[in-house]
Amino acid sequence: MTAIEIVPTVYKRVLKLMGNRFEISVVSDDESRASSRIDLAVAEISRIEKLLTTFSDDSQTNQINAAAGIKPVRVDQEVFQLIQRSLKISAITQGAFDITYGSIDKSLWNFDINMKSLPDAETARNAVRLINYKNVIMDPEHLTVMLKEKGMRIGFGGIGKGYAADRAKAILQHNGVNSGIVNAAGDLTTWGTQPNGKPWTIAIADPDKQLTPFSTLNISDMAIATSGNYEKYAVIDGKKYSHTIDPKTGLPVSGIKSVSIICPSAEFADAMATPVTVMGIRVGLDLVNQLQQLACVIIDDNNRLYTSRNINVKN
Template sequence: MKTKLITLFLLLNFTAFAQVLRKRTTLLMGSKFEITIVAKDAQTAEKNIDTVISEISRIEFLISDWKPASQISQVNSNAGIKPIEVDREVFELTKRALYLSKITGGAFDISFAAMDRIWKFDGSMTEMPTADAIKKSVEKVGYKNIILDSVNSTIFLKLKGMKIGFGALGEGYAADRCRNMMLKKGIKAGIVNGSGDMSTWGKNPKGNHWTVGITNPFLKDSLYTIVPLKNSAVVTSGSYEKFVVFDGKRYSHIINPVTGYPATGLTSVTIFGPDAELANGLSTSIMVLGKEAGLKFINQFPKFSCIMFGDDGSIYHSDNISDKMIKKWKKEL
């Protein structure tokens, strides 16, 4: 009788804590979003996936520079004319992006949206653009010409033809916001993955941490390591699929906003940290800064860590990732 009671208790206890996982993929912000929710039942999980999609759509209609009615599009269409009042949420996101632009010396620049697309990475380029064309392509780029008025919550672009855009930074912001929203609603585990900008929380239904595999871009059929994600975000910027080669030199599709030339030296940068928004900005910046300046830069952010692959196949990591940690992670392969 005692054994039966214990068995019944274990069954009831398991049922009380059993969780189901639901996943859905959809197109948002011009990118593929994959939303994973772990909840007490399928209906609750699906309902909260709907909530996440609604929230991302709301953010998209605020900050998308390709939607004419969005607040950012209004800012861009009034460049050189007048300041535009925006919601506080949009203002604060722009303020954070502008700060990142400043601390990277323009390696990240939210006014990159005005850059002329003279570089082609679809196989059609047969020669490099001229130096004059490259210089002209970034004439309207420059975060120092963005004026923020905190009192009136306005954004003003000083030069006619200037534009700001959030690109993947916006996807990271949306992923973080949805994670925080789900936690407030009592959803204890899930993943919001915006085209590779992943924001995770909690554990999978088996009680294990979510994990992500890091691919060596020079050995695409095998993983370099598997990293456990403990309520953290992960973002990768890379040029292993989009690049051109001239005179034996590899040029990334990630353009340096200051010079107009493609980034060189690094093939991919993966950032781990507490939020996807900043992680995205850091990964893009490091691709532009290069190995030495990039490592020096990331080490100023102790809550964030990185693994990077050089164009020559060499592998580097931030000071807070030890060889011992990587060896431990590799055991999971």
């Protein structure tokens, strides 16, 4: 009588969380155990969504926004620390990443793929006049957060998915899942290996043909986040402008189709992808090259590929 060999398999679940498509994959030799572990990850992501959402009046994010220019709001330590880390990233990127981005005044002008002209510089600047991470007042002793100006708003759209992916990974690892991927709408974190022992192969989408990989990377215990402008853009006087708005000028950025950031933390990768787009190729790569354990792949409007130092991309 021969023993039955139990071969590990990748078990996946796709669901909508935080308004985005999440795919959670775990390597296991037991389907019911894999399913129960995925349940724990889903519960953690849902918990974070309730904390950070701007679609619920009683979320801590909305309490901070409602009290803007009026009073400080006490928050959980978790939210306080996430805001602290966000403000550090704002400082590193000189404001190209800014959680007060929600303060943009869309009544003055709003990006539309059918638009035929840009707003004048003054209108654009007025639209972003309340965006300023330096006006977020933090009190570590009392765990309070205050937005200095009335009308200011914070939001975690640029960092929340990555944070949730990191937390889901931590929960899965704590519960004995040695290999897996948490993919939060393209912001993903990996650990361990495929069932065959090889690293995970991650594709960077071709900006023009989304189902075709532009290039691939073999990674393990790493996260990758991509900020792409290939779906939402306007063509004005023959030049492409993306839906990504420079928080300092209020104008849409141009020249870059996609930025992929690779580093150990999905939160940091998520937060860095958009600011590199805003900063542009030369300045963005220069910043990435100065930061430890951070790598970057940029595809420009002419499909040219640029990479930071110490990265091996397979075309």
